Amino acid sequence: MHVDSQRAARSGARPHTRPAAGTGGVTGNTRLTAVTAAVLLVLLAVEGFTLLSLQSLLSWHIFVGMLLVPIVGLKVASTGYRFVRYYTGDRDYVRAGPPPTALRLLGPIVVASTAALFATGVTLAVVGPGRGVVLGLHKASFVIWFGAMSIHVLAHVLRLPALIGPDMRGGDGVGGSRLRLMALAGSVVAGAVLAVATLPLISPWTHWIGH
Numbered sequence: 001m002h003v004d005s006q007r008a009a010r011s012g013a014r015p016h017t018r019p020a021a022g023t024g025g026v027t028g029n030t031r032l033t034a035v036t037a038a039v040l041l042v043l044l045a046v047e048g049f050t051l052l053s054l055q056s057l058l059s060w061h062i063f064v065g066m067l068l069v070p071i072v073g074l075k076v077a078s079t080g081y082r083f084v085r086y087y088t089g090d091r092d093y094v095r096a097g098p099p100p101t102a103l104r105l106l107g108p109i110v111v112a113s114t115a116a117l118f119a120t121g122v123t124l125a126v127v128g129p130g131r132g133v134v135l136g137l138h139k140a141s142f143v144i145w146f147g148a149m150s151i152h153v154l155a156h157v158l159r160l161p162a163l164i165g166p167d168m169r170g171g172d173g174v175g176g177s178r179l180r181l182m183a184l185a186g187s188v189v190a191g192a193v194l195a196v197a198t199l200p201l202i203s204p205w206t207h208w209i210g211h
Helices: 002-011 025-087 091-096 101-127 132-168 177-210
Strands: none
Touching: 025 091, 025 101, 025 132, 025 177, 101 132, 101 177, 132 177
């Protein structure tokens, strides 16, 4: 080990260290991203269902949209952490490798359109009806987001059961399973609190769309 450290020092590289058992390292990060994505898929399906009849389901559309905000934040934080660790040269993340080139190019579009979609959605909920420009941006960002996200989901969805299964069954020796589930539960609770706090903002929208 001492010889390896000296070689690493001479080459300018950092000596290899095992990931902390408490977090699960690269595998733990991948599993957190996957289990968060699974919850998002369910909630996004509910949100998509409300689009079938916004006149009658607008209150649910706003409520679920606000519920999604912290969970989306957790997903972005998880993938962003991997991005930073890879591009700063962390050996474990470099060894795990980046996504395929097509998905790497799609990533910024997914992130930017997601940020625009939720930023305009929250803005609309807060400021109320009568903001045509923001509403137009919300609709435009949804079109871009839906196209990019559809490709993103199709590229990853088949891997989700294998990635989330071990943590759901109590872990398989990869550290951090409880921390990952607690982080997800915390984001869901935070989303529920935000959604409930938003309830007074829904009434002007339901009145506006009814007329």
